[in-house]
């Protein structure tokens with residue numbers, strides 16, 4: 001069984017993908033070819049944002065967004081400690097300090113109730129993460145940001161396609177940043193990312209920053225990076241976009257079915273001996289970039305599942321404040337107890353839009369026996 005099946009989506013779209021790639025090979029505009037603008041227009045229309053800037057990766061898109069707000073040494077950016085390294089890493093790369101705020105225990109996203117106390121005169125932005133494919137509580141975060149006149153940069157690397165109050169992730173705040181890493185809900189065939197904004201000045205600056213800060217060829221008003229998306233990756237994404245809404249529906253269905261199967265399997269089992277399914281707020285539609293549950297004795301459960309051919313992963317075993325790379329912040333263990341507790345218990349199950357019923361049932365019955373029950377008892 002695959003943790004994420006990347007072969008079936010290609011086989012399904014083999015002809016349009018090959019044709020799109022062939023078109024790039026034929027016109028030869030590998031850097032910022034016409035597919036880039038075509039993709040930016042299509043993605044901006046999909047999420048309902050004024051502008052899209054395609055980038056070389058989600059990481060570069062985060063960097064471009066932070067650079068557009070001139071974030072640098074002495075500045076602080078409020079963000080979550082329970083995320084992929086890139087979120088805090090790009091803040092630190094610019095010489096600014098990530099200021100971590102603990103997460104909500106049910107959604108794993110930034111707890112809005114804790115944000116205001118972390119704001120100082122040095123705070124330059126708030127960067128919530130929409131983890132595992134569920135949007136952070138963006139209205140509450142935007143309201144705080146508005147009071148303090150701060151931009152909100154949604155790290156939506158895992159939530160492209162997700163809905164919050166019927167609105168699309170990436171179009172919920174000042175800037176939204178996503179990733180098209182192959183295993184992401186909308187994945188290309190290498191690295192890719194994008195940022196979204198309604199602010200034309202920010203979009204223009206980000207477009208310049210991604211080409212070494214140039215406003216016209218070989219004229220550089222500001223320091224930038226080489227952060228362009230390859231034309232071939234844009235071609236792949238354009239070919240995949242027509243079925244994306246259907247894939248998001250499938251993710252929603254499969255995620256809900258996992259919850260039903262797991263809850264039924266562990267019905268009546270003591271709280272400390274059962275798997276806990278993800279909590280999705282009623283106003284959210286998650287894309288389940290990861291289907292992440294909590295389990296007791298995670299190492300043993302993972303090993304037992306591996307023995308049965310069920311791959312699992314841990315997103316993420318060490319919160320950012322406890323990573324050696326962030327030791328300079330001086331945040332000891334115990335600083336963010338909710339994030340630390342989640343990091344000790346979370347485990348992700350195989351999840352992709354082509355996961356079939358039989359596979360899902362096999363995962364859940366194996367999970368049930370792995371936690372220490374007789375699989376024959378699985379209903």
Ligand SMILES: Cc1ncc(COP(=O)(O)O)c(C=O)c1O
Nearest residue numbers: 057058059084086087157179181
């Ligand atoms: C939360 C989060 N932020 C940022 C990134 C970085 O995206 P990329 O891998 O495209 O650079 C990722 C992707 O792995 C992510 O999960």
